[in-house]
Amino acid sequence: MAETSRRALRLLSLLAARGSWSLNELAARLEVSERTVRRDIDTLRRLGYPVLSLRGPAGGYRLGAGHTLPPLLFDNDxxxxxxxxxxxxxxxxxxxxxxxxxxxxxxxxxxxxxxxxxxxxxxxxxxxxxxxxxxxxxxxxxxxxxxxxxxxxxxxxxxxxxxxxxxxxxxxxxxxxxxxxxxxxxxxxxxxxxxxxxxxxxxxxxxxxxxxxxxxxxxxxxxxxxxxxxxxxxxxxxTSYDRGDTPAAWECTGSARLDLPAETVARWAPGGSVVEHLDSGHCRLTVGAWSWAGIAGLLATFDTDLTDVRPPELVAACRRLARRFRTAAGPAGRPTAEVRP
Structure with a gap:
């Protein structure tokens, strides 16, 4: 009886999921004979579910309007x-x-x-x-x-x-x-x-x-x-800097000393980075990215002085970006050309 009930519920969910089904499709999905499907259809009709028969060479079924599904069934997982x-x-x-x-x-x-x-x-x-x-x-x-x-x-x-x-x-x-x-x-x-x-x-x-x-x-x-x-x-x-975070796996990983409190940096640091408390006004941020320039850019978003930058590859990337930004800013004392949309 329990197996019949479970099969009838599965049949009901199949009918609710699609407009129409042929008899052989339902039998294949339920892994039972077509005769068993017909018996289960009769069971649903006795319970008040309007299962309509479809005419045609292959025949079939669909769930009529106005039906109410039973409570959803979930297992422990x-x-x-x-x-x-x-x-x-x-x-x-x-x-x-x-x-x-x-x-x-x-x-x-x-x-x-x-x-x-x-x-x-x-x-x-x-x-x-x-x-x-x-x-x-x-x-x-x-x-x-x-x-x-x-x-x-x-x-x-x-x-x-x-x-x-x-x-x-x-x-x-x-x-x-x-x-x-x-x-x-x-x-x-x-x-x-x-x-x-x-x-x-x-x-x-x-x-x-x-x-x-x-x-x-x-x-x-x-x-x-x-x-x-x-x-x-x-x-x-x-704002907790000692959350137990560890650096995420990236192509490049670097760090720098920031002139900001650890709780401030921890709030805005990228996911997968690590903030180390140094003193009330300073911390070390370790962060990863797919390029050294990417790490330099992330560090620059904190808009504060950076010291003790590691490793040398990150230092070199900071120098490259500094040259690019100086070029973009134009000569000192001369405003850059206005950019119009």
Whole structure:
């Protein structure tokens, strides 16, 4: 009986997806005999779905007007996938934000409690950024663990991963004991996933790159949510220079000392770059691009003095750009020719 019900639901979804189907097409898609398809058609009609027969040599069926589909059915993997897709896709296509949010709310209403909890765990905060470069895909299991802990206010145990995402063995170089974190927010910014929480190790708020953590199974230990510093998760994430970011893989990678505070540069640095705090008014920015001139151009957007530029290839690119800009500006004291559209 259960198999018949599942097949009937699949038949209904096929009829709803296309205007008409021939009998042999439906049998092939369902991998059953044509006689079984006819029985399933009768089952749908008894349930009140207007399945119309089409005349002709081949015959066929279509779903009549005025039908109402049953609640959508998702499995444990599909539900979180839909939740993440509806929240992230609107930021690559304009005008979909409100519609996608309403669609997610509607889907939650027709899901059973178990899957609704999984979808709610994927509720995330997404921040806008001018520089957004692709990051390695995050593991769905990590999103599920972190999202559930945020939703349920459960303490997380997490170990920082080593270079390349490796998990150092206890007693070896680079091993760091698991940290107890009170997770408060799951955030997407500049194409990267961050976990915002209160870290018990040093009793302070921290922003962690989610893909740089090995998350243990849920502890079941509940906590009372704390008040976020400043009350603005966007400001906290964007101005945190020690988020655990690592340089993205580029053809060229260079760095320079900027005469700006780390929290200012961190807010506007390209995704996949690293900001190192030096003192209250200075920081080092490491950034990648497909050319040395590209890195020089990115550094120039901060409109501040640059020193200790590395490596020599980046220094040479800065000199080339300086010559080009001097030429473009024209002789000193003489205005350049007016450019008319």
């Amino acid at each position: 599909q539900a979180p996938a839909v939740a993440v897709a509806l929240q992230t896709a609107p930021h690559t296509v304009s005008g979909l934000g409100e519609d996608a949010a309403r669609a997610l709310d509607a889907l939650e209403q027709v899901m059973p409690a178990r899957l609704r909890a999984a979808v709610e765990a994927m509720r995330l905060t997404r921040l806008q950024n001018y520089w957004e470069f692709p990051a390695p895909p995050i593991e769905a299991a990590a999103l599920q663990v972190a999202g559930s802990a945020v939703r349920r206010h459960e303490v997380l145990l997490a170990e920082p991963l080593g270079p390349g995402g490796a998990r150092p063995d206890p007693g070896t170089a680079g091993f760091t004991p698991a940290r107890r974190i009170e997770p408060h927010h799951l955030v997407v910014w500049a194409g990267r996933w961050y976990l915002v929480g209160f870290d018990h190790a040093d009793e302070t708020w921290r922003v962690h790159r989610l893909d740089s953590l090995h998350l243990h199974a849920p502890t079941g230990i509940r906590f009372t949510p704390r008040e976020l510093p400043g009350g603005d998760v966007a400001h906290l994430v964007m």
